[in-house]
Amino acid sequence: MPLRPSLLFATLLPLPALAQEAPPTLPFTYAMFEESVPHVDLDVCPVPLDGPDRFCRMTSQLATLNVFVFSDQGDQPLIAYRSWPAELLAGLMD
Numbered sequence: 001m002p003l004r005p006s007l008l009f010a011t012l013l014p015l016p017a018l019a020q021e022a023p024p025t026l027p028f029t030y031a032m033f034e035e036s037v038p039h040v041d042l043d044v045c046p047v048p049l050d051g052p053d054r055f056c057r058m059t060s061q062l063a064t065l066n067v068f069v070f071s072d073q074g075d076q077p078l079i080a081y082r083s084w085p086a087e088l089l090a091g092l093m094d
Helices: 005-012 030-036 086-093
Strands: 054-061 064-071 078-085
Touching: 030 064, 064 086, 078 086
Parallel strands: none
Antiparallel strands: 054 064, 064 078
Protein backbone atom coordinates (compact mmCIF):
# COMPACT_ATOMS: atom_id res chain seq x y z
CA MET A 1 0.00 0.00 0.00
CA PRO A 2 1.56 3.36 -1.01
CA LEU A 3 1.96 6.03 1.65
CA ARG A 4 -0.42 8.95 1.54
CA PRO A 5 1.35 12.32 1.06
CA SER A 6 0.35 13.53 4.55
CA LEU A 7 1.69 10.34 6.16
CA LEU A 8 4.90 10.52 4.11
CA PHE A 9 5.43 14.14 5.18
CA ALA A 10 4.88 13.22 8.84
CA THR A 11 7.55 10.52 8.66
CA LEU A 12 10.09 13.03 7.35
CA LEU A 13 9.63 15.43 10.27
CA PRO A 14 12.25 14.98 13.01
CA LEU A 15 10.90 13.70 16.25
CA PRO A 16 11.68 15.96 19.24
CA ALA A 17 13.45 13.13 21.09
CA LEU A 18 15.69 12.41 18.12
CA ALA A 19 16.48 16.07 17.52
CA GLN A 20 18.02 16.54 20.98
CA GLU A 21 21.75 16.43 21.50
CA ALA A 22 23.28 13.17 22.63
CA PRO A 23 23.91 12.94 26.38
CA PRO A 24 27.50 13.47 27.51
CA THR A 25 29.63 10.35 27.51
CA LEU A 26 30.59 8.68 30.75
CA PRO A 27 34.38 8.41 31.19
CA PHE A 28 35.79 4.94 31.71
CA THR A 29 37.43 5.17 35.12
CA TYR A 30 39.92 2.91 36.84
CA ALA A 31 37.25 1.91 39.37
CA MET A 32 35.07 0.62 36.52
CA PHE A 33 38.04 -1.15 34.93
CA GLU A 34 39.15 -2.70 38.26
CA GLU A 35 35.74 -4.25 38.86
CA SER A 36 35.10 -5.54 35.36
CA VAL A 37 38.36 -6.42 33.58
CA PRO A 38 40.78 -9.17 34.63
CA HIS A 39 44.22 -7.56 34.48
CA VAL A 40 47.77 -7.36 35.79
CA ASP A 41 49.17 -4.28 37.53
CA LEU A 42 52.33 -2.98 35.86
CA ASP A 43 55.04 -1.38 38.01
CA VAL A 44 55.96 0.90 35.11
CA CYS A 45 54.21 1.83 31.88
CA PRO A 46 55.76 0.79 28.56
CA VAL A 47 57.98 3.55 27.15
CA PRO A 48 55.52 4.71 24.46
CA LEU A 49 52.82 5.20 27.12
CA ASP A 50 54.95 6.40 30.04
CA GLY A 51 54.52 9.85 31.50
CA PRO A 52 53.83 11.78 34.68
CA ASP A 53 50.71 11.28 36.76
CA ARG A 54 49.64 7.98 35.20
CA PHE A 55 49.68 4.24 35.82
CA CYS A 56 49.19 1.20 33.57
CA ARG A 57 47.36 -2.09 33.66
CA MET A 58 47.71 -4.97 31.21
CA THR A 59 45.30 -7.55 29.84
CA SER A 60 45.89 -10.45 27.50
CA GLN A 61 43.42 -11.70 24.94
CA LEU A 62 44.24 -14.35 22.37
CA ALA A 63 47.63 -13.31 20.96
CA THR A 64 47.46 -9.67 22.04
CA LEU A 65 48.75 -7.74 25.04
CA ASN A 66 46.65 -4.68 25.81
CA VAL A 67 47.90 -1.87 28.01
CA PHE A 68 45.46 0.63 29.51
CA VAL A 69 46.75 3.94 30.87
CA PHE A 70 44.87 5.76 33.61
CA SER A 71 45.38 9.22 35.10
CA ASP A 72 46.41 9.50 38.76
CA GLN A 73 44.17 12.56 39.01
CA GLY A 74 40.50 12.84 40.03
CA ASP A 75 38.35 9.83 39.13
CA GLN A 76 41.36 8.25 37.36
CA PRO A 77 39.92 8.22 33.81
CA LEU A 78 41.32 6.13 30.99
CA ILE A 79 43.67 8.37 28.98
CA ALA A 80 45.37 5.98 26.55
CA TYR A 81 45.35 2.43 25.25
CA ARG A 82 47.69 0.39 23.07
CA SER A 83 48.05 -3.24 21.96
CA TRP A 84 51.06 -5.35 21.02
CA PRO A 85 51.41 -8.90 19.66
CA ALA A 86 51.99 -11.34 22.54
CA GLU A 87 54.88 -12.92 20.63
CA LEU A 88 57.00 -9.94 21.69
CA LEU A 89 57.24 -11.57 25.15
CA ALA A 90 58.97 -14.66 23.76
CA GLY A 91 62.38 -12.96 23.82
CA LEU A 92 61.87 -11.81 27.39
CA MET A 93 61.12 -15.33 28.61
CA ASP A 94 64.42 -16.86 27.37
